[in-house]
Amino acid sequence: MSSSYLEGTRRSGKLFERAKKVFAGGVNHNARFYQPYPLFVSRAEAQHIWDADGTKYTDYWMGHMALILGHSPKPVVDALRGQIGHGTHYGMGSGLSVELAEEIQLAVPCAEMMRFCNTGAEATMYLVRLARGYTGKRTVIKMAGGWHGYNTELNKGVHRPFDRSESAGILEEEQAFVKNVRFNDLGAAERAVKEAEGDAALIFLEPVLGAGGCVPAEPDYLKGLRELADRHGALLAFDEIITGFRVSLGGAQGFYGVTPDLASFGKIAGGGLPLGLVAGRKEVLSLADPTRKESFVSIGGGTFSENPLSMAAGLATVRHLRKHAGSIYPKLDKAGRDTRKAVDKAFAAEGVDAHTTGLGSLFLTHFGVAPKDAQESARGDKDARLGYCLELMARGIFILPGHPGGISTCHTPQDLKKLAVESGKFAASLPRAK
Ligand SMILES: Cc1ncc(COP(=O)(O)O)c(C=O)c1O
Structure with missing residues (x-):
């Protein structure tokens, strides 16, 4: 001590x-x-x-x-000061959220469409639901040590021995279709996909394993996972809550040159205020359109989603990053x-x-x-x-x-x-x- x-x-x-x-x-x-x-x-x-x-x-x-x-960087403080005078919470859409989404679309390769929420844990929960809704399959393959927030399904295998629930109070059934495999080991992911016997919905990972040791993916690994997902009709998703707007303006997908189907963001995208974001292919995100009659995926609750203060802080940050990238x-x-x-x-x-x-x-x-x-x-x-x-x-x-x-x-x-x-x-x- x-x-x-x-x-x-x-x-x-x-x-x-x-x-x-x-x-x-x-x-x-x-x-x-x-x-x-x-x-x-x-x-x-x-x-x-x-x-x-x-x-x-x-x-x-x-x-x-x-x-x-x-x-408290100046662009964010100025934006927040201005926004406070115009209201702190609308519970409705605003031009600010459209502008921030357009900025993100410009920067992030996979972001054809997106939805804002308030935390990363919420974004990763939505991401899993979208992947299962789109593929009609159940199994999620994540990484041993992969931390995606405290949502029920993904709160598994973050710490040793890397294959258990992280919490009492979570039913085994709730995580039954979440498998943990060794990071940076393509063979382990291949075996897990095979064991799922056609049921792999999603391969999901942080391109730089964060809580699991701040370990970057080896370059060919992400390419291999991309091909693996495509071969088996699964989606590939990156959790870019740490890497987004940090390892490059386009996040890890920009840095590594591998575009996932879906990605979660948070942290920097909210400019220091609460924000979560799930982004990805239009075909997948479209399932969340509430006017949809079939295969509707219900993501996007949240009293405070697209809160104008988070939007203003995020917009000031992402715009500044783009201008000075x-x-x-x-x-x-x-x-x-x-x-x-x-x-x-x-x-x-x-x-x-x-x-x-x-x-x-x-x-x-x-x-x-x-x-x-x-x-x-x-x-x-x-x-x-x-x-x-x-x-x-x-x-x-x-x-x-x-x-x-x-x-x-x-x-x-x-x-x-x-x-x-x-x-x-x-x-x-x-x-x-x-
Ligand atoms: C990679 C990753 N995913 C998800 C989360 C969860 O985000 P939040 O804390 O906003 O729920 C975090 C938070 O640290 C994270 O680092």
Whole structure:
């Protein structure tokens, strides 16, 4: 346990004691809990957050990686200020949602049509329903370690042993047709399709496995899955909730040059406000048209769907990204590549077996493993990683323990250099260092 963390975060500790009395486990998202207790934030700006004790951190968690332009970027703040004067919730369509959808259509290869909702978990739930409705088949093949939000069907096989429900209270029947296979292993997906005996509706994956270790797909793997789905009349879908508008303007499908039938988005697409989105081929999305008489797929409830504040923030963000894509993405890619390399070098210099995975501006440091999938990632030293993240916090850098970091356009070369330098100091302080 880092004593400097405890000493420096007393107010967060006190808030956590109060939070435990009102929230189960003291948190409102399970990923936000870490030992001994999580930081509580008092404000955020650009690449920085301030905790309840007033301590400033360079933030790499960036609101679950949703904030590619940093905290409260000017285009988003201006758009929100303007929108608040025009209403905060319509419960009706508006020009804003059409404009945001048109921007997304321009950027994302598969997005012939789409539907907005409010969370990623909702988007992935809709995506599964669309795939089953379109194909008339049942089996969903997802990846071991693949995290698609807390909806009932997909909440399976996220953690070891990678083939079980993640929760009590979910019936076995509700997940009976969801199979988990090893990521980056085409043969495993082929076997699962074969075992489904003509019943494979959907092959669904994050092109960069997020919670499963921030592991990018190997280039031929996605092409192989595309061909596999086509051969067997299944749909291929990407969960781009992390990778969308991050690894390229067109997301991972733009980056890898493989177009799925469907994709889920969230995070960046909402510009820091709540948003989920399912996009894909017109033929599939058309099943959700409420005037349809046959094979109607009921997606798109949601009191707050296409909420004008989310639309305004999303539009300001996606438009800014499109206008500046030529400079933003090469810079973010270089920042990510350099950071992964510099952090690994800092650890290697102290004889510590650490490897930083990721793609574009995403990164996650593993101890004792250089994973290609969630099984390998799970074998990494979790205590070392928690110790690393707590030490970084004590040195003014915030990475949520166990989760990828996301570099924003606000992070400076000095910020990134500091991350590598402080990683090296942490490495030097370890007993196993040479
Ligand atoms: C890949 C992926 N899918 C789905 C989700 C769920 O999104 P939400 O938290 O908005 O429900 C997340 C959230 O972190 C995610 O990373």
